Amino acid sequence: MDAIGCQELLMPVINPAEIWRESGRWDKVGEELFRFKDRKGADMALAMTHEEVVTWLAAREVRSYKQLPQLWYHIQTKERDEARPKSGILRTREFIMKDSYSLDVDVEAMQVSYDKHVAAYDRIFARCGVRFLRVESDNGMMGGAVSHEYMAPSPAGEDEVVVCDACGYAANVELAVAGADQAAGGADRAAGGPATSPGGEEAGALVEVATPEARTIDEVTAFLGIAASELIKCLVVVSQERGTIIVLVRGDHELNELKLRRVIGEFRLATADEVADSLGVGIGFVGPVGASLDTFADETLRAGTYVAGANKDGYHVTGVTAAHFQAEFRDLRTVGGGDRCPHCDGRLQSERVIEVGQVFQLGTQYSEPMNARYLDEEGAERPIVMGSYGIGLARVAAAVVEQHHDENGIVWPPSVAPFAAQVLSVRASDAGQSELADRVYGELVAAGFEVLYDDRDLSPGIKFKDADLLGCPLQVIVGKRAAEGVVELKWRATGERDDVPVAGLTAAVRAALDASF
RNA sequence: CGGGGUGUGGCUCAGCUUGGUAGAGCGCUCGGUUCGGGACCGAGAGGUCGGCGGUUCAAAUCCGCCCACCCCGACCA
Numbered sequence: 001m002d003a004i005g006c007q008e009l010l011m012p013v014i015n016p017a018e019i020w021r022e023s024g025r026w027d028k029v030g031e032e033l034f035r036f037k038d039r040k041g042a043d044m045a046l047a048m049t050h051e052e053v054v055t056w057l058a059a060r061e062v063r064s065y066k067q068l069p070q071l072w073y074h075i076q077t078k079e080r081d082e083a084r085p086k087s088g089i090l091r092t093r094e095f096i097m098k099d100s101y102s103l104d105v106d107v108e109a110m111q112v113s114y115d116k117h118v119a120a121y122d123r124i125f126a127r128c129g130v131r132f133l134r135v136e137s138d139n140g141m142m143g144g145a146v147s148h149e150y151m152a153p154s155p156a157g158e159d160e161v162v163v164c165d166a167c168g169y170a171a172n173v174e175l176a177v178a179g180a181d182q183a184a185g186g187a188d189r190a191a192g193g194p195a196t197s198p199g200g201e202e203a204g205a206l207v208e209v210a211t212p213e214a215r216t217i218d219e220v221t222a223f224l225g226i227a228a229s230e231l232i233k234c235l236v237v238v239s240q241e242r243g244t245i246i247v248l249v250r251g252d253h254e255l256n257e258l259k260l261r262r263v264i265g266e267f268r269l270a271t272a273d274e275v276a277d278s279l280g281v282g283i284g285f286v287g288p289v290g291a292s293l294d295t296f297a298d299e300t301l302r303a304g305t306y307v308a309g310a311n312k313d314g315y316h317v318t319g320v321t322a323a324h325f326q327a328e329f330r331d332l333r334t335v336g337g338g339d340r341c342p343h344c345d346g347r348l349q350s351e352r353v354i355e356v357g358q359v360f361q362l363g364t365q366y367s368e369p370m371n372a373r374y375l376d377e378e379g380a381e382r383p384i385v386m387g388s389y390g391i392g393l394a395r396v397a398a399a400v401v402e403q404h405h406d407e408n409g410i411v412w413p414p415s416v417a418p419f420a421a422q423v424l425s426v427r428a429s430d431a432g433q434s435e436l437a438d439r440v441y442g443e444l445v446a447a448g449f450e451v452l453y454d455d456r457d458l459s460p461g462i463k464f465k466d467a468d469l470l471g472c473p474l475q476v477i478v479g480k481r482a483a484e485g486v487v488e489l490k491w492r493a494t495g496e497r498d499d500v501p502v503a504g505l506t507a508a509v510r511a512a513l514d515a516s517f
Numbered sequence: 518c519g520g521g522g523u524g525u526g527g528c529u530c531a532g533c534u535u536g537g538u539a540g541a542g543c544g545c546u547c548g549g550u551u552c553g554g555g556a557c558c559g560a561g562a563g564g565u566c567g568g569c570g571g572u573u574c575a576a577a578u579c580c581g582c583c584c585a586c587c588c589c590g591a592c593c594a
Binding site: 030 | 519528551552553554555588590591592593594
């Protein structure tokens, strides 16, 4: 952060509600924001992130374009009232974040600050030993336009991304798009299947078929002997802004609620009663053809011929194409492994990941409402253009451990190891060993290394196992050759050991750590 | 908020089905032996069985309510 010109600040955890009201997030973020009242009854919040504080500060400090750009960062506790803290240290209600903020004169300048952060983050994660993907992401409640997430592949992760190994396209499944892929769709099924109409894209004949008691995708595919990809999945949702509407995705696809939310705003699934009231049909037999509600369909359904609910209890219709119903086509489905890359002919792979960082181009999302403005060269007042950039420290630690361990425990990369080395005496009850171990520990500390010392009088097996478990990059073992002034230097990562005279130990440790960078 | 699970020495758990004097392993204490990859022998200490109420001659065990924690989902920068 310092290397790209950031200044470190310390910002308050306790925020007056006022600044959160100014930014609009007091009402927008909901229960995730910890709120309380002070003794005077004034609303307060525990900051979950610091855009408001930064913008408030910028509004008071920045007057002129000559003061820009500014890059500010801090490393601090953040608070979020998570609905369900889980996964060890991956999702907690109190956590430490490094976050920084850029203040610029315009979008082009902000892009420069953004690119600086991307470059710095690439270096930071590489140095921490984290294998990561930088993926396109959703901005969530942050607002703004462009956003990327830093994702560390790990089965322990809570997020999922898709990656094209041909062109490098990578995106969070929350917003990933897939290329058109006719092959998997209903249209190209071999003729003769019940879903295929001879006319292809033209509106062929609709045929009503009795499908008693076949409501779910599984039941209908089993009953008709067709693939799920030949069905239209028909969901009825209630939107705050648009009322009750129909949403269509292909039978083998999943609705991406985030994508739909971007189209229709907040929504929930309709209850069976609501479906019956608005369409007069049971929930398993709803279809787009002849339905009286506004309809949104996933792009995939533009092509192909499908089976869909007949809006009549106990019946489905076959031969349904896009020409048979009125709908607004949008990208609404969740992309997964095996889908076609939107940018090339490659296939997408999906991967579980730990989100370790995220960068946002905020634009004037905060500076406009909070009046953070400057005078440009012409003397015109303009809003500051902002970016924000976060790294979850505990998550980095978790990702490092998930990616660097073996059957014996953690294998810390030297850059992030809590201690560079662990000194242990094999037999603490042996005066010679203890004295030498004390001396070695003292010398290493004096030489500026962070050292952990296991001087417990326990059996050697326990001490070796514990040292491996803790995973310091180097172990200095003071044992049977103590009398000769020789100790053993062991590399945790490889298990490689060298006997080293105490006189050369400090130099050997320094050389070993230098070599690992 | 919905679904599932678990609460028994410090820790991990058995016992509950079929009610009848509360157990094991690890850890801990003391003595002795051992000592380069989680040693061994011997002797000990340690539990209102999550809480409240009920059934019963008798409840860790059966019933009801409550509490806490864990997992899955919803949710989530």
